[in-house]
Amino acid sequence: EATAGELSRSDFPANFVFGVATSAYQVEGARNEDGKGDSIWDIFSQKNGNIKDGSNGNIAVDHYHRYKEDVELISKLGFQAYRFSISWSRIFPDGFGDKVNDKGIAYYNSLIDFLLAKGIQPYVTLYHWDLPYKLHESVGGWLSEKVVEHFAMYAEICFARFGDRVKHWITMNEPLQTAINGYGIGIFAPGRKENNYDEPYIAAHYQILAHAAAVDVYNKKFKATQGGEIGLVVDCEWAEAFSDEVHDKDAAQRRLDFQLGWFLDPIYFGDYPAVMRKRLGDKLPKFSETHKELLQNPIDFVGLNHYTSKLIVHAPDTTQGPFYKIQEIERRVKRQAGDLIGERAASDWLYVVPWGIRKVLNYIAEKYRNPPIYVTENGMDDEEDETASIDHFLNDQRRIQYFKDYLAAVAQAIRDGVDIRGYFAWSLLDNFEWAQGYTKRFGLVYVDYKNGLTRHPKSSAHWFSQFLKDKKDNDLSQN
Numbered sequence: 001e002a003t004a005g006e007l008s009r010s011d012f013p014a015n016f017v018f019g020v021a022t023s024a025y026q027v028e029g030a031r032n033e034d035g036k037g038d039s040i041w042d043i044f045s046q047k048n049g050n051i052k053d054g055s056n057g058n059i060a061v062d063h064y065h066r067y068k069e070d071v072e073l074i075s076k077l078g079f080q081a082y083r084f085s086i087s088w089s090r091i092f093p094d095g096f097g098d099k100v101n102d103k104g105i106a107y108y109n110s111l112i113d114f115l116l117a118k119g120i121q122p123y124v125t126l127y128h129w130d131l132p133y134k135l136h137e138s139v140g141g142w143l144s145e146k147v148v149e150h151f152a153m154y155a156e157i158c159f160a161r162f163g164d165r166v167k168h169w170i171t172m173n174e175p176l177q178t179a180i181n182g183y184g185i186g187i188f189a190p191g192r193k194e195n196n197y198d199e200p201y202i203a204a205h206y207q208i209l210a211h212a213a214a215v216d217v218y219n220k221k222f223k224a225t226q227g228g229e230i231g232l233v234v235d236c237e238w239a240e241a242f243s244d245e246v247h248d249k250d251a252a253q254r255r256l257d258f259q260l261g262w263f264l265d266p267i268y269f270g271d272y273p274a275v276m277r278k279r280l281g282d283k284l285p286k287f288s289e290t291h292k293e294l295l296q297n298p299i300d301f302v303g304l305n306h307y308t309s310k311l312i313v314h315a316p317d318t319t320q321g322p323f324y325k326i327q328e329i330e331r332r333v334k335r336q337a338g339d340l341i342g343e344r345a346a347s348d349w350l351y352v353v354p355w356g357i358r359k360v361l362n363y364i365a366e367k368y369r370n371p372p373i374y375v376t377e378n379g380m381d382d383e384e385d386e387t388a389s390i391d392h393f394l395n396d397q398r399r400i401q402y403f404k405d406y407l408a409a410v411a412q413a414i415r416d417g418v419d420i421r422g423y424f425a426w427s428l429l430d431n432f433e434w435a436q437g438y439t440k441r442f443g444l445v446y447v448d449y450k451n452g453l454t455r456h457p458k459s460s461a462h463w464f465s466q467f468l469k470d471k472k473d474n475d476l477s478q479n
């Protein structure tokens with residue numbers, strides 16, 4: 001039953017998990033400490049012009065040294081889970097699976113143990129965009145099939161060393177972003193854009209296979225004894241047809257096939273969507289019989305990162321780049337009448353459209369046989385402003401409204417019958433926002449970059465904390 005009044009914790013199942021999320025390169029810092037090797041982001045971000053404010057993640061928000069303080073915060077706010085990622089080059093400094101860096105293992109052991117001591121469940125991502133640089137340099141990164149076996153070796157070490165305590169594994173974060181921004185547009189590491197009609201599809205292919213190889217290792221060697229679950233995280237904006245015309249509706253469907261079907265179709269149905277095959281021809285790699293066998297490994301859940309929605313229009317002459325040219329679509333934020341799809345946040349791609357998340361969740365449920373889903377990222381940002389007072393950032397009423405509205409839409413999707421198991425807010429802390437550097441703040445907790453990286457919970461953190469404690473009035477009256 002939909003609630004007329006305030007949203008509350010009891011609109012979600014009792015075993016529904018609420019957590020916060022981060023990723024290694026965005027928060028850890030400690031670039032060269034304790035034997036860590038460089039990743040493609042360490043190299044990419046040192047280059048002039050790649051990062052908006054000329055910054056990098058050398059120190060980031062120093063989570064590597066302050067993880068205890070940060071986990072205390074998660075605990076005090078009342079979250080039950082923490083989604084973080086492991087930096088591959090802390091475990092294997094050059095990416096090759098021959099020498100394990102014990103200090104890297106020790107760091108994640110301490111983090112995991114501290115979380116569990118506080119009653120917080122770790123949800124661990126193996127790959128959130130920080131490929132070991134040596135692996136990139138010597139074999140060609142995600143353009144080479146060789147990375148598949150190296151990733152599987154890395155995954156195996158993580159399962160073997162941490163899997164006695166980690167019961168929720170994510171192989172990859174948003175392979176689409178690596179493919180398009182890393183190998184097509186070049187705004188993300190490794191910064192390639194020369195072969196933007198081909199490389200994104202190759203990079204995606206080997207990420208899908210690396211994912212499948214890691215799942216294969218887990219299912220064969222660890223699952224029975226460790227009893228955990230494993231899945232991957234995809235990002236998907238809702239694609240709303242710009243008009244009721246058939247060509248716009250078809251365009252919106254193509255957009256969904258090219259962003260979500262690209263990754264979930266091989267995993268659930270064994271091959272890419274037919275529309276991709278038709279439009280890409282030989283540019284789209286093929287899965288061999290061995291590959292198809294690997295892909296038979298079932299995943300236990302879909303992780304969905306969702307922030308925003310777009311209007312999709314049929315556009316054979318689009319100027320939005322090769323990726324959209326092949327699809328003959330354009331993404332828009334203004335309706336025919338000229339009004340916006342939602343209010344813009346700080347990032348130019350992030351418009352607040354709460355109803356979109358309900359549609360994506362229902363779409364995944366319908367198309368992929370109602371799999372368990374976690375919303376692994378959702379949130380909005382504020383623009384950094386060095387002249388503004390700290391209170392300007394702490395009093396984040398818009399972020400509270402964002403969470404309320406998106407959570408209400410998630411609760412609706414649960415009532416629609418979608419099997420949603422949990423929700424992770426992005427992000428615990430303000431952090432290194434990739435090509436945007438520190439100019440965007442997504443945190444529930446403010447980080448004071450000018451005063452020793454001190455942490456200050458924003459109003460949204462307090463709101464969340466209260467939400468997690470609250471029961472609806474009628475629940476209380478039943479007690």
Ligand code: GBH
Pocket residue numbers: 023026173174177187235305307348349377426433435442
């Ligand atoms: C997530 O990606 C990431 O998983 C997370 O690490 C990140 O901090 C978070 O989003 C917030 O961005 O405007 O041309 O620079 C979400 C997908 C990918 C959407 C990058 C925005 C920026 C393109 N995002 N994209 S651009």
